[in-house]
Amino acid sequence: MPTSPPSSALRRPARWLPVVAACAVAAGLLQSTYNVLANDYRLGVALSLVLAVAQTVPLPLAPRRPLPAWAIVFAADLVGGFVLLSVDGVEGRAWPWTPPAMIGYLLVTAAVGLRENRRRLLVVGAATGATAVLPAVFPTRQENATQLLLFLLTGAVLLLTGAVRERGEARRALAAQREVSEAERARRTVLEERARIAREMHDVVAHHMSVITVQADSAPYRLGGVPPETGEEFAAIAATARESLTEMRRLLGALRGTDGTGAGGGELAPQPGLAELDRLAEATVRAGVPVELSVAPGPVPVPGAVDLSAYRVVQEALANVVRHAPGAATRVSVASDRTGVSVLIVNAPAPAPGTPLESGGTGHGLVGMRERVRLLGGELDTGPLPDGGFRVAARFPVAAVPSGPSVSSGPSETDPAEEAPAP
Incomplete structure (x- = not known):
């Protein structure tokens, strides 16, 4: 029976955490909003309950649908402000925004800032600022300029949450571009x-x-x-x-x-082979890496393709030692039998801590090794050792490759730097 991977099973509850938190906040604000409207502003029980529900119940919608939740809360807060004009309890108190209404409005505004684009954030900020004219149109004897305070707080919340959202989008876009670049680089x-x-x-x-x-x-x-x-x-x-x-x-x-x-x-230049490993080892020693070379000839001639590919694997492995672990003692072993050729390169950790010639790598050398071995039907095993060194082991079968003498007798390319792995 198929089962979902653990990562997806863990992500499912995480997607509901914001909704659960919003429900808990809405439940707390519902009680406090009702108490403030009924006791402090002396609004009727029925109207207090209706306004409390309208101003707080949309909050659980904010994590998934922030803009509709904001519109409902904004309209409910405005209606509540006009309703409070008909009661005597508004005198000397905050108007048109009650303290619980301000808290709920800022929370739903934060959800909008985390999910919507800049244009919609400007609309929300402009609508909030437009409420500043209400006291001038409907004068009351209230003392707190909550409309100005709420406008400033809303602007700060929108700026902060918008910056967080854009930063997250930029990081996701950068990560996606990095993945595309790495995939393209590996393909190339x-x-x-x-x-x-x-x-x-x-x-x-x-x-x-x-x-x-x-x-x-x-x-x-x-x-x-x-x-x-x-x-x-x-x-x-x-x-x-x-x-x-x-x-x-x-x-x-x-x-x-x-x-x-x-x-x-x-x-058309002649290609190197296992017979050229002595010169490759000497070049590596000149680059500062002590190399111990052991080549055991087999009972049958090595096919030219295997001969060349085995040489390339050794060459790339030694070049990696020079670049990433300068001075590390390295052992190269090559053995062949009637079924295949085995190549083993093991290097110890660098003798002294220091900055390698290349602090980072793209892994292209390992990609090339793996592709070269795979095309000949072989196997490649690479990885770090417990003592801090590194191991490269390759096995080339000879049954699937036409046998014949190696044609390599000279340098691999016209560029002399290809022969020596020294940086």
């Missing part, structure tokens, strides 16, 4: 990483496909005395390889978001 990072992986895999796969094409085309000439049927078979193999190479380039071009026509020579 994934696309950039996919484009980079597509370029590198293009180099790896294109190498093997080109070798197949050349061997199939040259086989009849190299071998000599090849029967016509066999020559036709070699020609078919070469044609299929060329067609596959064209389709692969078109597919990878779509993955990169380009037309697949290729770019500069940097896209």
Whole structure:
């Protein structure tokens, strides 16, 4: 049987708390308003009860429908002020607003300020200020200028609650924009990483496909005395390889978001692999991070795509150590068997407390690692350690990737900074 999540179950009672509080306030004001009208202003029992109900019962409506609640209370207070003109108890007392009516009016005004826009707040303030002319039109012998006091208090309440509402709206809008920006940044990072992986895999796969094409085309000439049927078979193999190479380039071009026509020579530069980890470790040591490297060769050659991706994971992990934990001792272990390649990078906490080279991060490096590993059907596990260090573990299967020698023999990009993770 489906159940609602705990968070939604907790939010349901919270939505009713303002209504419950408004009901409690209305009940208290109902009694005090009746007593003031009946005893102090010497209004009749029936009229006192009717006015008390009209001025206080709409208060529970204010948390959900503040503007209608304000209109009802405002009209009831005005009617009450005119009714009080017919009794003798108004002399020397507050008019047209009784003390309980002022309290209820300020409360419903606060609800309006927290929910409505500026234009409606101006209408409420103007309507409240218009009551200041009532004593001039209907002169009484009352002593308290409550209309001016209420106008000032209403303006202060509207300013305060309006500022609180606008601040909350601004914070919500900023949080929503931040979420959109983070989502867009993460999406752009994934696309950039996919484009980079597509370029590198293009180099790896294109190498093997080109070798197949050349061997199939040259086989009849190299071998000599090849029967016509066999020559036709070699020609078919070469044609299929060329067609596959064209389709692969078109597919990878779509993955990169380009037309697949290729770019500069940097896209065709040889890519690094696990054989280049020694140079990567040396560059990291020069950046101030001691690195212990352990590479255990496996019984079978590592496929080029896995070789490159494993190198990239190590490179990004070491770059993160340089940026966020400078000087931390780091251990890199690479082992392979007949089923896959395992990569483990573990760094200790920074040797001395201090300001890291980058105090914050967007997590794009981890996003790139995860995307790279996922595309090869592998698994990635990252997270902090109890002693304050960090761990990155990746496992690349080799069964799902065509095997073959790694084609990496040089730097990864034309930018030399890519080789060394130093900041």
